Amino acid sequence: MRLSKKGEYAVRALVEIGFESHLRPNTLIQISTVAQRTNIPEKFLEQILLALRNGGVLKSKRGVEGGYSLAKAPEDITLGEVIRLLDGPLAPIPCVSISAYEPCSCPDEESCGLRIAMQQVRDAIAGILDNYKLDRLIEEVKKHRATKVTEWQFEI
Amino acid sequence: MRLSKKGEYAVRALVEIGFESHLRPNTLIQISTVAQRTNIPEKFLEQILLALRNGGVLKSKRGVEGGYSLAKAPEDITLGEVIRLLDGPLAPIPCVSISAYEPCSCPDEESCGLRIAMQQVRDAIAGILDNYKLDRLIEEVKKHRATKVTEWQFEI
DNA sequence: TGCAATGTCGATTGGAACGGTCGAGTATGC
DNA sequence: GCATACTCGACCGTTCCAATCGACATTGCA
Numbered sequence: 102m103r104l105s106k107k108g109e110y111a112v113r114a115l116v117e118i119g120f121e122s123h124l125r126p127n128t129l130i131q132i133s134t135v136a137q138r139t140n141i142p143e144k145f146l147e148q149i150l151l152a153l154r155n156g157g158v159l160k161s162k163r164g165v166e167g168g169y170s171l172a173k174a175p176e177d178i179t180l181g182e183v184i185r186l187l188d189g190p191l192a193p194i195p196c197v198s199i200s201a202y203e204p205c206s207c208p209d210e211e212s213c214g215l216r217i218a219m220q221q222v223r224d225a226i227a228g229i230l231d232n233y234k235l236d237r238l239i240e241e242v243k244k245h246r247a248t249k250v251t252e253w254q255f256e257i
Numbered sequence: 258m259r260l261s262k263k264g265e266y267a268v269r270a271l272v273e274i275g276f277e278s279h280l281r282p283n284t285l286i287q288i289s290t291v292a293q294r295t296n297i298p299e300k301f302l303e304q305i306l307l308a309l310r311n312g313g314v315l316k317s318k319r320g321v322e323g324g325y326s327l328a329k330a331p332e333d334i335t336l337g338e339v340i341r342l343l344d345g346p347l348a349p350i351p352c353v354s355i356s357a358y359e360p361c362s363c364p365d366e367e368s369c370g371l372r373i374a375m376q377q378v379r380d381a382i383a384g385i386l387d388n389y390k391l392d393r394l395i396e397e398v399k400k401h402r403a404t405k406v407t408e409w410q411f412e413i
Numbered sequence: 414t415g416c417a418a419t420g421t422c423g424a425t426t427g428g429a430a431c432g433g434t435c436g437a438g439t440a441t442g443c
Numbered sequence: 444g445c446a447t448a449c450t451c452g453a454c455c456g457t458t459c460c461a462a463t464c465g466a467c468a469t470t471g472c473a
Contacts, residue, residue, distance in 0.1 A: 102258055102259070102260060102340075102344065102347050102348075102349060102382060103258070103259075103349060103350070104258060104349040104350050104375070105430090105431070105432090106431075106432060106433095107431085107432085109350060109361070109371065112370070112371045113363055113369070113371060116370055116371075131447095131448070131449090132448085132449075133448090138364070139363070139364065140362050140363065140364055141362075142432085142433060142434085144433070144434055144435075145432065145433050145434080147449080147450085147451095148433095148450095148451090150449090151449085151450070151451080154449095161448095161449060161450090162440095162441080162448085162449080163439075163440045163441055163447090163448060163449045163450080164439095164440050164441025164442060164446095164447065164448055164449075165441060165442045165443070165446070165447045165448065166441080166442070166443095166447080166448080167440085167441070167442095167447075167448045167449060168448075168449085169449090180371075180374055184258075188258065190258075191258050192258075193258060193259060193260040194259070194260050194265060205265070206296050206297075207269055207295065207296060208294070208295065208296055209401070211401065212397060212398050212400075212401030212402065213269070214268070214272050214393070214394025214395070214397045214398060215265065215268045215269060215272070215336075215394070217394075217397065218268075218336055218385070218386070218389050218394070219260070221385050222381075222382055222385050222386065225378075225381040225382065225384075225385060226258060226378055226381065226382070228381075229374070229377050229378050229381060230374070230378065233374050237370070238370025238371070238373075238374070239370070241368060241370045241373065242368050242370060244368075245365070245367065245368030246368065261459090261460070261461090262460075262461065262462095263460080263461085287419075287420090288419090288420080289419095298461080298462060298463085300462065300463055300464080301461065301462050301463085303420085303421085303422095304422090304462095306420095307420090307421070307422080310421095317420065317421090318419095318420085318470085319419065319420045319421075319468075319469045319470060320418070320419055320420075320468095320469055320470025320471060321417080321418050321419060321470060321471045321472075322418090322419085322470085322471070323418085323419050323420060323469085323470075323471095324419085324420085325420095414473100415472105415473090416471105416472090416473090417470100417471095417472090417473105418469105418470085418471085418472100419468100419469085419470080419471100420467105420468085420469075420470095421466105421467080421468070421469090422465105422466090422467080422468095423464105423465095423466090423467100424463105424464085424465090424466105425462105425463080425464080425465105426461100426462085426463075426464095427460105427461095427462090427463105428459105428460085428461090428462105429458105429459090429460080429461100430457105430458085430459080430460090431456105431457085431458075431459085432455105432456095432457085432458095433454105433455085433456090433457105434453105434454080434455080434456105435452105435453085435454080435455100436451105436452095436453090436454105437450105437451090437452090437453105438449105438450075438451075438452100439448100439449085439450070439451095440447105440448085440449080440450090441446100441447085441448080441449100442445105442446095442447090442448105443444100443445090443446090443447105
């Protein structure tokens with residue numbers, strides 16, 4: 102029941118990007134900057150941000166003074182959306198997935214007890230992650246960094 | 258957020274074994290029989306049942322007329338226990354795991370928004386799976402098979 | 414006692430997924 | 444036309460997964 106590094110990094114990067122555009126609206130932030138601040142390998146982060154861009158969560162601009170910014174408001178980006186984009190369906194087993202259903206090998210799907218249990222797990226996970234919006238995470242970071250903004254300012 | 262085949266098979270096999278000892282108390286059931294009825298590759302099932310045995314969920318008897326049976330009452334076996342035995346911790350990321358905590362690479366764990374969200378997911382998953390007992394699954398199968406017991410009887 | 418049936422266990426394998434890197438290509442602004 | 448950035452595809456080592464094989468230990472029974 103693990104979240105992959107890609108999913109983890111994606112959320113962390115998005116929070117950083119969202120936080121930046123909260124501080125300085127209408128500015129772009131570069132991959133290298135995000136990588137430094139979040140502790141994520143730069144080249145790996147690259148393909149994650151690209152996937153987020155193709156998924157419509159980020160937008161980018163090339164060339165000098167280029168970079169990334171959110172493609173929509175933080176309150177319109179859910180964790181569920183982000184994680185699905187990088188890790189695939191949330192459902193623990195394909196036979197309870199809505200977006201990517203596939204029959205399982207069990208002799209009788211209807212009477213499969215595991216399926217009923219996993220349906221509940223799926224609903225619980227989706228219920229949390231699809232209602233967890235990016236703005237909530239950014240708020241959390243904002244609150245926390247405000248207290249140590251003086252030390253933090255000089256770290257760059 | 259996937260459940261492995263091992264975890265999936267483990268639960269399905271346990272339901273079958275539990276169902277058998279409900280029908281015919283005090284009898285043992287062999288790996289080969291379970292494999293046939295559940296559609297699980299026999300040799301793979303072998304190492305799963307072994308793990309369950311070492312985890313105290315099953316007990317076995319060797320030799321002719323040997324086989325497996327539950328080591329405790331179905332109402333004392335939870336899905337959480339079984340899945341943890343074969344798939345490790347339920348937590349999506351190690352930094353929210355209780356049984357296998359490990360710090361994550363993020364710069365500030367305390368203000369990490371992802372961590373807070375994942376903590377909720379962890380609690381939700383554990384809340385469901387640790388309260389889902391094997392007897393509930395067996396009951397489900399019993400109810401369902403009762404209606405077609407006549408056809409089913411001659412399949413063996 | 415000896416054999417066949419059965420469970421136990423370790424080693425191995427093929428393949429996919431994961432985590433990560435490299436280098437060439439392309440758009441942009443000055 | 445050059446520096447700066449994103450884009451894209453190939454690659455690589457490791458780990459994990461699902462599954463298999465073969466050897467061995469134990470037991471029941473003739």
